[in-house]
Amino acid sequence: MSSGAYHWGALAVQERVGVREAAEHVGRSIGTGIREVAAAFLGLQPHLVVGAADGAGRMWASLLTGAPGFVRATGPDRITVAGGPPEGDPLARALATGGTRVGTIALDPRTRRRMRLNGTLEVTGRGFAVHAEQVFSNCPKYLQKRQPLDLAAAGAGVVRRGDALTPDQERAVRAADTFFVATTAEADGVDASHRGGLPGFVEVSSPGELSWPDYAGNGMFLTLGNLTADPRAGLLFPDWESGALLQLSGRAHTRFGADGERRVRFRVESVVESAHPGRLRWSAPEYSPHLGSTTR
Template sequence: MDRYHRGSLAVQERVGVRELADHVGRSIGSGIRDVAAAFLAGQPHLVAGAADGDGRMWASMLTGPPGFVRAEGRDRITVAGGLPDGDPLAGALATAGTRVGTIALDPRTRRRMRLGGTLEVTAGGFAVGAERVFSNCPKYLQKRQPLELVAEGPGILWRGPALTPGQVRAVRAADTFFIATEAGAQETDASHRGGMPGFVEVLSPTELVWPDYPGNAMFLTLGNLVADDRAGLLFPHWESGALLQLSGRARTEFGAAGERRVRFTVEAVVEGLHPGRLRWSAPEYSPANPPVHRGSTTR
């Protein structure tokens, strides 16, 4: 199995971590181990990333009782249910052949697992063939506890081409978001970014920037952006269960001393309160979170 495509390899070379990336990349497999299957079975939500029918990248969150995501053998997961009408990924996650990246992240334990593959439609939801499976370290994950399941929800509240003032405030206050990327039609990925509130800077209603903190040296997200600059962001409001979804274009800026940051241009915004959402406690911030600095990388 080719663990990295040329986009990830190019970033690894530029940052000088090719040897480390080769070592870490041994954790990427195509099979679901027993410990991963047990982890999935205990999760109340799953983040999925994919392109919609118009080719825009989006990330969204599916929620259900533990067990709604299950491993079937070593090469397939099943997901019961789907997304409500109006979610920008509702159609893609009901279409066979969609390339999907998923991440299961447990705020209770600071554990996370990523799985990517091709979607199959099932009688009760969908399945994803396990083509790339691996876990990440707990860096930059905030710890939270579930509080309440909210059965009802109005669904999609707002759509537009740019952030509203209230959405700008929500992004600036965020300590977590998810990012969906794709390397052409080959590899779709959903990943996590975390930090102290303010680590995502809003330069305007259509432009965001955030630092790329040191991680596992794989550079799967940044590598995908080398090949394809489309990206989808998901900002969950943990305390209310609201979802803020952005679709647009992203590029990496490399600065001095190995610093990196990603600049994102907003093209479409969706805000919603899905039925069946979870409300979570206030965070216990990760001890790995760096202090927030502004403008430390060349624009």
Template sequence: MDRYHQGSLAIQERVGVRALAEHVGRSIGPGIRDVAAAFLALQPHLVVGAADGAGRLWASLLTGPPGFVRATGPDRIAVRGGLPDGDPLAGALAADGTRVGTIALDPRTRRRMRLNGTLAVTPGGFAVAAEEVFSNCPKYLQKRQPLELVAEGPGTVRRSAALTPDQGRAVRAADTFFIATTAEAGGTDASHRGGMPGFVEVLSPTELRWPDYPGNAMFLTLGNLALDERAGLLFPDWEGGGLLQLSGRARTEFGADGGRGVRFRVEAVVQSLHPGRLRWSAPEYSPANPALPASPAGPAGPALPGSPHRGSTTR
């Protein structure tokens, strides 16, 4: 089994972790173990990354009662329900053959699991035939406890081509986001990024930058970006239930000191709040989060619509 494509291999070689990556990569396979199946059955969220009909990458969040995602075989999961109207991936998750990357992350336990594969539409939802399944360490995951569902009412969706000032402040205040990337034959992947509030810089309404913290040495995300710059970002408003989704292009920057960062150019923005989203408590920050070199933008910035107040990573 070829665990890595040429993009990931090139990054591993450049950083000098090829042997470690080969060792860690042995955990990647198509099989869903019993412990992974049990973990999935407890989750109220599933992040899904895919390309829309125009080829733009997005990351979206599905929500349901525990059991709405479950393993139905050794290499297959089933998902009940779908995305609300207005989500940029609603159409992609209703089309057979869509390549998807998924990540189930449990803020209660700092555990996460990734599963990538090909989608098939089913009555009342969809299934994913797994091609890659693996778990990740708890680095950079903030701990949270579930509170309540967003109250019933009409959903709201706002679209733009750049961040508004309030959206920019929400990004600066974020301690977590998800990123969807792809590499054509290598499929689509969804991953997590976490850190202290302020770890994502807003350079302008159309440009972001964040550091690439040490992870598990596989470099799946950066490897994908080396071959295909398309990316989709998802910033959840954990306390309010809203979502901020960005689609654009990203590239890795290597510093002379050996540090790495990713620069992202925004091409499309979708901000939404839908009833039924789960609200979570304020975070207990991961002890693995690096301190920021400058005064961070604190968590007091405006939240996404619907938030009553405001107070994670593999590669």
């Protein structure tokens, strides 16, 4: 059962960490309406990350790409997305099914701005729409700045599927400075969020397990709250310079240290690596200034 902006899982983490009062204040920024400035921001974006569960109940995060304007606000609490994921994407069927609960995040590496919108999917003639249940923006903390270069060369779609990371995929994860995570709390919907850090902040302990630190943020704990309620998670690692994607589905849990540190451990259950055409290539990063001392 949810309470205001948060369900019981998020509330439990907030209480444990001691930020309940601050989280209540921040939670007032979560609404259902899309403001004019948010609508303008969406209309400029060439990417949209979408999180959802597939037909087997596995959580995934997918990257949708199009010319600016392919995602736009078409009502006070509704966005439309032209097109969908490329063929072979694990969410292709879910994003063509009405009633799918989805979490979305639009992140602009050029300006280090991001916006999250969670809701329920409606199939349209040219793609799909999302009826918003939660709309909010986050601060630019831990976002890397990049500039667009050009379109990646035409790829070959899905390159590899598996149930564990290959050595090359392990290296890609260790080199990542950004990934996205999709989580759910069943009746309380789906959320898609961002994680950023210096290369190496995601540790790979084996082909089937990786982990990352949970740095101090806005105190909402929407992701950790969802994982408290439901361990399913989907990770998306974009290769900004080649346009390739690495998608992982599995289960995660949070370990709380006595010193206040938190670490999320993720067990890999399914892997999809792809090199689809039409991906934007981006420059090398200008790292977030907040990453100089990540004692978060």
